[in-house]
Amino acid sequence: MKGMLQYVHGNTILHKVPPLLKLLIAIAICAACFSTRSLLVLLALIVLDVILGFIGNIGRQTLRTLCSLCKFSSIIFVLQIFFVTQGNALVTLPLGVRITDEGLRFSAMICMRLIGATLPLTVMLTLTRLPDLTRQLVKVLHVPYKYAFAFTTAIRFIPILARDMAAVIEAQTARGVELDGNFIKKLRLLLPLCVPLLVSSIRKIEAGAISAELRGFHLRGKKAA
Amino acid sequence: MIHLNGVHFSYEGREVLSGIDLDIASGEFVALIGPNGAGKSTFSKLLNGLNKPTQGTVTVAGLDTKKARTSALARKVGFLFQNPDRQLCRSTVRDELLFGLELCLTDKADIQARLDKTLADFHLDPALNPLTASRGERQRVALASLMALTPQLLILDEPTTGLDWRECMHTMELVTALNRQGATVFMVSHDMEVVRDFAQRVLVLNKGRLAADGTPHEVLRRTELLSDAALLPPQIMQLSLSLGANYDDIDTCEEMTESLIRRRLEK
Known part of the structure; x- marks a missing residue:
């Protein structure tokens, strides 16, 4: 993937x-x-x-x-x-x-x-390109920007998560985890690996939200005072 | 311990490493430096079998990494990643250490003994949740989980990134202690001060080739070579180089202070 x-x-x-x-x-x-x-x-x-x-x-x-x-x-x-x-x-x-x-x-x-x-x-x-899709969703379908942004951000995260999962599997393989056994064994070993993935995802989402806020995301659409 | 013979490595059709020949003896402390994108992490992953050479052979602790499984190499080779979060997957330090030990060892008494020793050596609280600990602590737990296995070869990918001076020194002291016990250490680093203070041998990787191989004193003084690789010597070395031939043998602040005092007294 x-x-x-x-x-x-x-x-x-x-x-x-x-x-x-x-x-x-x-x-x-x-x-x-x-x-x-x-x-x-x-x-x-x-x-x-x-x-x-x-x-x-x-x-x-x-x-x-x-x-x-x-x-x-x-x-x-x-x-x-x-x-x-x-x-x-x-x-x-x-x-x-x-x-x-x-x-x-x-x-x-x-x-x-x-x-x-x-x-x-x-x-x-x-x-x-996801920015093009966001633009069209807002301009043509009049989807509120907040929702269009959330939709495209969610899609953007899929390859990032896939890459992170590959890195986590790589790190665990280097520790001696064997992921090419039978399905049950693989599942038993893979489940704990989801923990670092979840932790890093939550950290990334939090950082992304803070970064958007710092650039005035909440002001979008509001008239300057 | 490590033997690379005519190693080439390509990724997605692009040659990342080309024609690498290298021998590293047991017990050496080797640092690999180079610009971003030079292939340093790729190089280090060749040593534990995560990357397989597209051409040539890599032998580590007598095992051909092309044939041996990475999990089998893990019993002899410890790899500390730049981001410790990818290695930590259990909710307590005790479970985290046990996870690695149980993967590679079977003797329960040995596992318990190693667990107790590592917790004591690293001053770790066994109940601490590594996922909520500070960056320095997480790095320490990740390193502890590797050192508990007393690997013959320890590979460190940027071990001091994001650590303050105290944490950096503490980490490096633990690594040096393992090195003194006979383990080989291979460290990728951008921190020239750490390289100068701890490594016995420095390799410079630039544009996929080994551009230099020597002691820190020899390599870190080659300003043109370092500049080519987007690197700068440690500041005290820059100062001694600009002061001229009389200061050629000075690598540290202590040596510089001594030298200046001696010269002043002589006058």
Whole structure:
């Protein structure tokens, strides 16, 4: 997830499209993902997301994000197939657990929806400068600046958190933490690592808020006395 | 202890380090200096396997870092990061020290003995929450968690950044004590006074290459080389250099004072 949601400079047609239009395209693809029940349409939408990534010259990054999403989705897929019991049983396991054709189809749909809806947003946000998006949200949609600023700041924090998490994992690996074991062991070791991440995030948010206040953020929109 | 042979390292297609050959013996105290972006942190991460060389070999304590796992190297190599917050993850000093000890050791009696010794050596309160402690204390806890393992090699990335003079001296005394016990110390620093006072050998890294290697007295007097690397010698060395050849052997304030008094008496 390295570099995720971090603006990538470029001069492609997607870079030149107005930010709000890009956001609208992404939302339209998300809506299409949730309104269709066809696996083929979902697959086509995911392929469209990847093509958009290549058009925006961030093809490799898009494929990396797709890979990460696939890994995450596979966990959901495995959990989901045991909860859907409708349909014809394909495999019957002890304790009455059944894997059905409907369960497989439903799990695949959930995972593809997740991928299909996440990917366009990451692609579009990677190709959009956040100050441009804030400006358009305020000027075109008349969103109060405070909310537009909070929205774009929250997005801006995602790559920062990803980078911090990578640094924390690096520091802990240097102490002897092995993060390539089985899932349970990995989770047991990863949970305490969230503490330094949380602490540094809160410190960063606090520093950001103080810095904005010191530059007169609260005066924005008010007439000078 | 450390052997680098024709090491190149590239990151995202850019060559950060090129053609590095270096040998560091056991028990040496080596400082690495250089401008921002010279590749100092990248270099130090090569020594504990966090970075793997794109070309050449790095051998640390007999282990090839390309083949050995970083977690295996952690038993021999301690790494103190510039930001201690990334290393601290437990809510008490005691748990923090135990976390590192239990990762690398199995003997419970040994773990307890090391824990007690480290708490005493570092004058640490075991119940203190490191996450809410001062910067100096957090740095001390992070260092204590490494020193509890008595590493053969201790790598310090800017260990004195953000510390006041007292905390800086205290940290460096603890590091020197470990060095006296036989551990090798490799320190990345921008603080020329600390480098002059504690290092036995200084390496200058500039534009991805080792530009100089020698004692602090030899390296920190090469003003052109240092200026090239955006560095300045310690002030007392600058003064002795500008006073001319008669003051060539002076590196510290004490030496300068003695020399001035002697010359005055001679007159």
